Amino acid sequence: MRKHIVVNYAKRLHEKHSLSLPVDLEKVAREYAQLKYTDIPFEIDGISANLKKKGVKPSIIVNTMKARRRQRFTLAHEIGHVIIPWHMGTIFDITDIASSCAVSYWQMEEEANAFATELLMPTSWLQELIIQDTNLARLTSKIINLADVSALAATLRLRSELPPNYIFIVVNMSDIVTYSGRSNGTYTTSVAIGTSCDIQMEYPHAESVCEFSILSEKYYWIKMPVATPLPSVHYRPWRIILEQILEEISDDSDQRNLLKRQLNGVLGFANGSLKREGCYEEKLYASCMQRLSSKRHLEALTSHHDFSEFLTSKVKDIVSKRNADG
Numbered sequence: 090m091r092k093h094i095v096v097n098y099a100k101r102l103h104e105k106h107s108l109s110l111p112v113d114l115e116k117v118a119r120e121y122a123q124l125k126y127t128d129i130p131f132e133i134d135g136i137s138a139n140l141k142k143k144g145v146k147p148s149i150i151v152n153t154m155k156a157r158r159r160q161r162f163t164l165a166h167e168i169g170h171v172i173i174p175w176h177m178g179t180i181f182d183i184t185d186i187a188s189s190c191a192v193s194y195w196q197m198e199e200e201a202n203a204f205a206t207e208l209l210m211p212t213s214w215l216q217e218l219i220i221q222d223t224n225l226a227r228l229t230s231k232i233i234n235l236a237d238v239s240a241l242a243a244t245l246r247l248r249s250e251l252p253p254n255y256i257f258i259v260v261n262m263s264d265i266v267t268y269s270g271r272s273n274g275t276y277t278t279s280v281a282i283g284t285s286c287d288i289q290m291e292y293p294h295a296e297s298v299c300e301f302s303i304l305s306e307k308y309y310w311i312k313m314p315v316a317t318p319l320p321s322v323h324y325r326p327w328r329i330i331l332e333q334i335l336e337e338i339s340d341d342s343d344q345r346n347l348l349k350r351q352l353n354g355v356l357g358f359a360n361g362s363l364k365r366e367g368c369y370e371e372k373l374y375a376s377c378m379q380r381l382s383s384k385r386h387l388e389a390l391t392s393h394h395d396f397s398e399f400l401t402s403k404v405k406d407i408v409s410k411r412n413a414d415g
Contacts (some may be wrong), residue, residue, distance in 0.1 A: 319374055
């Protein structure tokens with residue numbers, strides 16, 4: 090996807106028309122297209138027709154059967170199809186389309202979404218808000234109200250500009266996850282959609298959790314620590330500790346070897362990902378714990394009362410060897 094190009098088109102539109110928030114999308118749309126609102130009794134959010142057709146002004150149709158703020162995002166999305174030069178013909182924006190659809194369709198949809206996101210919630214504006222307010226629940230509410238967007242659109246936009254180690258989760262009244270995601274560079278896995286979720290159990294190592302409710306859904310922002318102090322435990326060689334743990338949890342040698350390989354894979358990946366960042370013990374320990382927290386198949390290992398001692402010993406050994414190698 091040529092994301093940076095389509096984002097620049099949205100930025101230029103802001104500059105050309107001196108747009109302010111919330112953006113008057115109808116005024117912008119009518120500059121470039123015929124605009125119509127109508128009920129569409131299908132899973133279609135909007136339609137862009139006659140795109141780049143010589144001598145014909147494009148048409149935008151927005152489905153009024155959708156929620157008002159969803160209509161706003163749809164309109165911004167359709168403006169994107171009109172403005173982006175290589176989007177041509179007629180495009181039906183369908184929310185639940187068959188997976189057999191052509192790749193080119195999905196590329197155009199992602200590009201129009203990127204355009205709409207920048208048009209509604211400009212990057213420079215959002216970055217300034219983030220500097221001004223570190224409370225993510227309050228910040229999300231500001232984005233919703235100032236940009237006149239849905240809670241999910243605001244959350245996804247905020248996620249895209251946050252530093253690593255942030256997770257968001259949306260649950261319904263039954264505590265079933267309806268949406269989840271994480272900021273770029275976050276090691277901890279977000280909870281899968283459709284599963285039940287207990288935030289405290291899923292993220293016991295979280296640095297902070299904030300929440301807010303919108304209609305029947307509850308939103309959570311979870312901040313994971315960049316670094317975690319190593320536990321004060323008696324130091325033993327990690328190999329001895331690991332073998333002891335494995336013998337206690339399984340009598341099957343093949344199972345023990347499998348668990349060991351799986352554990353080494355997770356720890357090795359965590360170590361490798363931090364090599365370019367100037368790793369230190371507390372940061373590596375946090376990275377390992379966060380990656381392991383989502384590995385249900387290793388829970389017998391990670392829940393063992395000696396596991397923190399093993400991981401402390403292992404982390405110290407890794408960092409010591411790395412320092413020795415220069």
